[in-house]
């Protein structure tokens with residue numbers, strides 16, 4: 203159709219093509235430039251990024267307006283630092299290494315607590331899904347412990363562990379342990395039995411079926427658990443640091459309040475947000491690398 | 499996609515050792531299976547006797563729910579017979595084995611493996627090395643005309659292609675027996691015909707015993723040496739029919755008078771059982787309800 207309408211010096215189009223092409227407007231649609239085509243293919247993603255940027259900008263603008271005009275409508279913004287204040291305090295904080303030490307210590311606690319939780323909860327969940335007796339033994343205990351929020355463990359954790367550092371890691375561990383365990387269990391329960399049978403028919407042993415079927419079939423659910431677990435790990439960590447810490451970004455935020463350095467409060471909060479976002483991105487990235495079949 | 503792509507070419511050396519053609523005899527004697535469920539025992543199969551001679555293509559046909567899948571699952575080694583014995587080459591079945599390949603009623607490719615990795619699976623389980631099994635899988639996929647898709651994940655394949663890969667995967671380990679549970683049930687008529695051709699070609703080439711479950715009369719006649727007709731649940735063998743049509747079977751044969759005569763005979767056998775099976779499920783009221791003549795809005799009023 204397009205070639206028929208193009209003023210080309212090549213052979214004349216067949217009559218049928220000419221008939222259908224004739225009523226079409228003379229404006230030929232030229233092949234789009236490569237850049238344009240790329241834009242068109244990723245239209246959805248580009249829009250999402252633009253809208254996202256706009257929404258963040260609107261948030262910052264609202265924050266700026268509310269704080270510079272010291273709005274006082276039941277919610278009081280008099281003492282809330284403005285974006286500019288926070289930027290200023292960030293500049294001071296970034297100049298020394300103290301702030302980064304707090305961040306590094308928090309990240310280390312997350313890493314230890316979360317990795318420990320994953321290393322225990324994933325295999326345990328897989329085993330519980332496979333062996334009913336184990337599940338019957340472990341499940342009641344986890345059901346009782348699960349509703350206890352990690353913060354409620356703080357006094358107990360301080361008693362249990364010799365140092366503060368260990369009790370904070372323990373609390374982080376507890377926070378992420380249950381979401382990972384439950385999601386792994388759920389994943390195991392939803393493995394398609396036909397796939398298990400197919401593997402057995404092809405000569406797979408019990409161990410091979412576990413490795414080749416149960417594990418990959420459960421992987422998407424495991425990663426859901428890891429993402430949720432990472433979120434809860436941060437929640438628990440910050441709470442623990444605020445109560446019993448001496449270092450860490452949660453401690454930094456709480457200390458700023460005690461020292462009446464209000465812009466540091468906002469700085470600490472923003473840092474926590476960025477760290478949480480980065481860690482869930484990291485998990486999603488690993489998930490995509492490990493599960494190329496579900497990449498789309 | 500052509501069926502010819504699957505025909506053995508004279509110079510194509512098989513990538514794996516073809517199975518010994520003398521083995522693969524299935525014998526089922528007095529087989530019965532009762533499911534124990536929360537609300538009592540369900541007799542799925544009451545008493546089945548059947549044999550599949552080595553290298554024979556045998557079909558089972560019967561109404562829905564008569565226990566065809568149950569029988570096949572017992573042959574595969576997933577279910578223990580409640581009564582009777584099931585043997586392969588004289589030995590009772592104790593569990594699943596790569597000796598008996600199975601194609602399931604549902605698609606059963608591993609979604610996390612590419613087409614080639616799926617085909618390699620059985621060879622991997624046998625302990626074959628990476629390079630060797632990759633070569634074997636490539637050859638098989640080539641014969642099946644699936645080479646362009648070897649690196650695809652199953653969710654990008656059509657239904658027909660999935661079942662083709664499933665068949666290639668089951669055959670890769672060189673089983674003595676192939677069990678197929680309505681493998682083409684979900685495919686459209688055209689794809690189904692091509693798949694039937696592919697299956698017969700593979701079967702003739704490999705000379706393995708095949709037990710094929712289907713709902714479709716034409717399919718059963720077109721493919722089989724013999725057909726067992728089962729009764730409604732609890733299933734029993736109602737009749738055994740030999741199909742004397744010559745091989746190779748060609749699509750044109752489905753119009754021959756011999757084929758149509760067989761079809762008529764089978765049809766009357768099946769009709770009785772299907773009605774019996776339906777009658778068991780529908781209550782008397784339900785049957786009457788079917789007879790009521792509802793016109794347009796009456797349906798809404800009746801509700």
Ligand SMILES: Nc1ncnc2c1ncn2[C@@H]1O[C@H](COP(=O)(O)OP(=O)(O)OP(=O)(O)O)[C@@H](O)[C@H]1O
Nearest residue numbers: 533535540542561562563564565566567568569731
């Ligand atoms: N796991 C099970 N527990 C209890 N009853 C079952 C189970 N599986 C099958 N049944 C029952 O056993 C009977 C036979 O089932 P089966 O799946 O073998 O039938 P089928 O002939 O393969 O039917 P279809 O043609 O619809 O696939 C059915 O009535 C079914 O409800």
Ligand SMILES: [Mg+2]
Nearest residue numbers: 566567603679
């Ligand atoms: Mg069935």
